[in-house]
Amino acid sequence: MNVVKEWIEAHPNLWEFIKFNILSNVATIVNFIVMWIGTATFTGFGWHQIPFKFLIFNYAENIEKNLGTAGFLSFLVATALAQTVNFFVQKQFVFKSNAVFKDAIPKYIMLAFVLIIISAALPAYSQKFFRDIGISASIVPTLANAVNIIVQVVISYPTMKYIVMPEKK
Template identity: 45%
Template sequence: MKDWIKAHPDLWEFIKFNVLSNIATITNFIVLWIGSSFLFKAFAGQPFDWFIFHYPVKNGGLNGFLSFLLAYVCAQIVNYIVQRKLVFGAENDISKTLHWYILTVVVAGILSIVLPPYTTAIFQNWGMSLGWAQTCANWVNIFVQVAVNYPMMKFVIMK
């Protein structure tokens, strides 16, 4: 295994990035479920429609928006710590790259907050309950986040 890792360091790094991202993924799902089931449940009957964010009641309403937002923020905090220490072993000055991480998180975050009502509706049209549809929508978000975060972390933030 050590020889393979030496021969394929970039592939090994990408594998570690994805495997260890599961710590953030688990955080994301736990916070999503806590948010939608407890913290913001009182807002489930209130639609949320502001700017580019459209969360009708049938797709979770304000409850869904706040739950996805909180889950994303918590997961990104966990992800930064894990990726910096365990994947990239970055020792660069955080103050010089933190703005790039925040920009990356905001861009991926906007995508992750805009997409859920649409993907949730698609999954509901396929016959899923709201809870399962939101869970699947969260998987879509995670794939989008990897597509945005990995190149930025590798080539800019954790360089």
């Protein structure tokens, strides 16, 4: 156990990034569960047959492949709930941030807003890509969600570390 402790002490930034990714899985689990439930629910309402297109959100073309309004809403709701969970997990357990809540939360809301926009827009394109290369339709939403999560990590880790929850100087 001393070897692990020594490694952590020698590589605190790498250890923090590892914790960030491990504990992000709490939000990832929330994201997938909500996406699956949302897709089933919104599809059950027949919303997968209603095209949705607004600005960069294009769930109108190839509606049979991107699930239309049901696809848009399931990714949107899943990302919003996952980001809410992620704020508290990262602040408490990864960054152990002493950032004042009233200062951190507006910054995080801006970050979450950007992530939600990206995550609600990207699946229409990534789902089309996966279907076009011959991936089974049954796993396309899950793969699109995985792409979303990777994009979220690339954007959120440095933003949270240096802007939202910076280390106290």
